[in-house]
């Protein structure tokens with residue numbers, strides 16, 4: 001049995017801890033905040049297979065989807081629901097693009113079919129807007145970002161081989177020994193650093209030359225609603241965003257609205273277990289990022305969500321922004337995240353971008369297989 005130190009309490013670090021324990025190791029996980037507060041708790045909780053690029057990215061997503069189902073079965077607090085998704089068309093042009101996609105093997109690979117308006121309403125009675133069709137991906141799923149990390153930690157603590165060390169910022173390392181901001185040395189045989197979008201902290205020298213950058217997104221959450229959604233919802237803007245659709249002729253989508261183009265936005269809508277709706281998002285790559293959130297994209301997203309649901313949205317109770325680490329766009333597409341064997345016994349994993357929640361169990365499994 002080896003002793004492993006994981007730096008980072010986000011989902012990538014937590015999944016590395018999970019799979020290290022499964023291999024019989026003793027694990028210490030160090031998080032600088034008292035509770036992880038970064039991308040892993042700010043996201044939609046979408047286990048999103050539908051948009052993934054053919055090749056390694058899709059293979060990892062399909063494997064991760066299986067792993068999430070297995071983990072969800074033993075840790076109910078993960079909130080795993082195999083609910084599928086609907087990417088809805090509001091115009092004939094959007095439907096044309098979706099029809100051409102549905103006819104490709106790529107759709108079958110992702111368990112995705114085209115639905116007509118009646119089928120959409122049968123699949124998802126909460127969608128009552130003027131929808132002319134939808135792509136239905138039966139492989140997509142949902143987890144609960146605000147509660148899954150503590151639930152996984154509780155399950156890991158039950159092994160007797162896991163220790164969570166919050167409130168310690170790892171500022172240096174000496175081989176596999178992590179050194180925190182109070183000068184404590186955490187002895188281990190292996191150090192796995194999962195710092196998320198903190199590119200200027202531990203291993204900053206490696207990250208400065210790594211093919212990663214940061215991206216900021218805006219999100220909101222409504223009050224709980226009596227509407228019961230059985231799928232996650234995306235609008236057709238997502239066809240411009242996800243690589244699964246990159247070979248399609250997107251011209252029938254028409255021009256983006258000025259607001260959508262300005263904020264590079266797409267609508268994603270997920271119902272939480274308490275009935276509230278998580279809605280987003282925008283994409284901003286220009287640092288320094290704003291410290292405040294901008295109202296303009298929220299108005300647009302709320303209007304679009306209400307149009308698709310055919311019902312007014314419940315009041316918005318929370319708004320926030322999140323930042324993730326993502327690979328440079330010109331990175332070889334067969335590379336899906338940043339994995340760096342810094343030196344013997346020290347591994348750095350980050351840069352999974354907007355797919356990190358989805359892929360996290362498969363990424364961690366892969367790290368341990370490689371080790």
Ligand SMILES: Cc1cc2nc3c(=O)[nH]c(=O)nc-3n(C[C@H](O)[C@H](O)[C@H](O)COP(=O)(O)OP(=O)(O)OC[C@H]3O[C@@H](n4cnc5c(N)ncnc54)[C@H](O)[C@@H]3O)c2cc1C
Pocket residue numbers: 007008009010011012013014030031032033035036037038039040041042043044045046047048168169170171194195196197198201202217218219281321322323324325349350351352353354355356357358359
């Ligand atoms: C708004 C938003 C929506 C998203 N939606 C989805 C989605 O629906 N589906 C999906 O698949 N992906 C989604 N993503 C992407 C996903 O959330 C991220 O890829 C993933 O959470 C990254 O996990 P992480 O553990 O690498 O990083 P983080 O969650 O950022 O965690 C890193 C942790 O490391 C800690 N840390 C850093 N340095 C140190 C140090 N030196 N010492 C101690 N602790 C340290 C930080 O405090 C932090 O808690 C979304 C992201 C955002 C921002």
